[in-house]
Amino acid sequence: MSQKPSIPKGTRDFGPEEMAKRNYIFDTIKSVYALYGFQQIETPAMETLHTLMGKYGDEGDKLLFKILNSGDYFKGISDEDLMSRDTLKLQSRLCEKGLRYDLTVPFARYVVMHREELQMPFKRYQIQPVWRADRPQKGRYREFYQCDADVVGSDSLLNEVELMQIVDTVFQKFGFRVQIKINNRKILTGIAEVIGEADKIVDITVAIDKLDKIGLDNVNAELREDGISEEAIAKLQPIIALEGTNDEKLATIRKVLAGSEVGEKGVDETQFIFDTLKTVGLKNEIQLDLTLARGLNYYTGAIFEVKALDTPMGSITGGGRYDNLTGIFGMPGLSGVGISFGADRIYDVLNALDLYPKETTSATQLLFINFGKKETAYCLPAVAKARQAGIRTEMFPDKAKMKKQMSYANAKHIPFVVLAGENEINAGKYTLKDMESGDQQLLTADEIIARVKG
8 A cells, every 4th residue: 555645744735725815915915015116026945055054043054954966965975974974064065055044145145146237225025935944833834935025225214114014004904913023133232232241142132032932031041051141141131021111111221221332323223213103103013122132143223023912823024124134245235124924824813813805715706507518508608708807707617416516616615606508598698696695696698797796
């Protein structure tokens, strides 16, 4: 007996109804991006490891899927190399490519390669899958889609404001409440300076970014393991636990960071974003969260994260400012800021809250029942006419029992069915059945089109 096929853990198949829902998500996000002047690009699923490695910190590098070289990938590798079991050394010899971990680093590579073709500031969006060798769990997958928008070639904080407006608009369209969290890596750098651990900024941010997942005690334990002094950890506690309005938090942290030039600049940038957003009137809650760190090394300014309020789920959107990312690829001084919607998690939230519009999962609008050759020949011109009018229409291909054809319509959530037998043919009309109400009407093809469209 042959083995039943399977798919890798952390990946999923999507059937027609699921794809209809996913396309609703993608189309909604695309429509909002277009409102703000963003243009779409795509990059390859594979990038060179030279492009990917060293851009996501040590933890990110471990989660990269590496691709074995084509052909005889053991050529040039000695028995001594194999017996050494030195994974890092071997993978550098066996693998030259990897699956992309996110869309931001490939975008930076794209900007550098196509710099002469681009009009700055360049506003792009990109909706493609990414891969991470992570442990699969609820809401976390090894293959998932990101829906990114980035602006490069502009230092203006109005870009950050605009991205927050995009986030707010997208989730208004989806119909569920979110909390938008904002922080600034310069504030975190300033905190590391004032507690006397400036050289440990990466360790500190990686640890406190896990606060929601592992709790304060475990964060403190991780800080100790990273060599952060007890005195510095003690100074960090009231900062992590800071409460009050956004303005109150900013006023307090401004006092704490007095004397730290980089920290004060971070406060100024954050204050501008909050003050400007007040003038545009966001519908969703926005909060300054000093525990928000986002553990990716390339963020240098504002950082963002979005969480759903009405169902338990991790981050569903994130992003930030990365002033020096393209410098890694030989183009220093080009600033960028971006956001990424986690489409798979948004999909789960919309499912949990049952918020998909009814028409999303109804692909076909009109089904013509097949009673035989004569009846089919009579129906086909009306089928063509309905399609020309923009109505998604099917003709059942086989002469089958009425029950089977009606079951097909019900299973596909088709709202209208057309029946045409001897009586309809003699009358030069068709019977239109509303599958929800059960009502039937004898109509012409034009009347059917008007009824379905109306």
